[in-house]
Amino acid sequence: MKELAKQEDASFIRISPLLPNTPENLSHFKKAGFKKAPIHMHAEMTWTLDLAPSEEEILANMRKNTRYYVRRGEKEGVTIEMRKDIQAVEEFFNIHKETVGRHHFTPFSLDYLKQQFKAFSADNQIAVFHAKFDGKILSSAIIPFYGDSAFYHHGASADTYSKVPSSYLLQWEIIREAKRRGLKRYNFWGIAPTDDKKHPWYGLSLFKKGFGGYSTELIPAQDLKLSSKYYKAFLIDKYRHWKRGF
Numbered sequence: 001m002k003e004l005a006k007q008e009d010a011s012f013i014r015i016s017p018l019l020p021n022t023p024e025n026l027s028h029f030k031k032a033g034f035k036k037a038p039i040h041m042h043a044e045m046t047w048t049l050d051l052a053p054s055e056e057e058i059l060a061n062m063r064k065n066t067r068y069y070v071r072r073g074e075k076e077g078v079t080i081e082m083r084k085d086i087q088a089v090e091e092f093f094n095i096h097k098e099t100v101g102r103h104h105f106t107p108f109s110l111d112y113l114k115q116q117f118k119a120f121s122a123d124n125q126i127a128v129f130h131a132k133f134d135g136k137i138l139s140s141a142i143i144p145f146y147g148d149s150a151f152y153h154h155g156a157s158a159d160t161y162s163k164v165p166s167s168y169l170l171q172w173e174i175i176r177e178a179k180r181r182g183l184k185r186y187n188f189w190g191i192a193p194t195d196d197k198k199h200p201w202y203g204l205s206l207f208k209k210g211f212g213g214y215s216t217e218l219i220p221a222q223d224l225k226l227s228s229k230y231y232k233a234f235l236i237d238k239y240r241h242w243k244r245g246f
Contacts (some may be wrong), residue, residue, distance in 0.1 A: 037221035141156070
């Protein structure tokens, strides 16, 4: 990696390892000269649901309000559509833009989402899920199925019909599809590291935890300095981290 970085005139190497945050795992990076990056590159605290129990058991283990909203979504006529075509990605992106407008984060481009979808769809390892009400898409998610897990990788919700609990039924149908595929876990991906109500992810974390499961802390992004130019990038990323409100 160092040799490739030199060829590309890179000032540092950044790794976001999907490894549990343990002293043993961290020691490997410290010995190699890495230090903690000033900004996270992926979720460092994730929420995972064990799919081994039956559907009835998973429902029973949900938070009471979550189970109520799943059932209410069914009763109010929300329907879930699983799609495997590229047009569904475009429909997701239209809803995603509304989510970006509400929460003010930098989204992936439509081209990025399409390329990612194409790469996984060749092996039937990805799908787009739409929750629809009154003919409109209220919430949507792009879910990769990889290894023994399903991943809540991209999510979006519309501004209309905000009181219709479409997102709850959407997640329930994703869980059911993951079980049908014989997968072991559903990774809801990132949650807030604490229960601080001021954290930008507090509401989303509460939503994910309502379905039951457990948290896993991953090793933070690690940087290996290769030249003095790294310090400029360090300061820029530290400012970006502060702007995100973390």
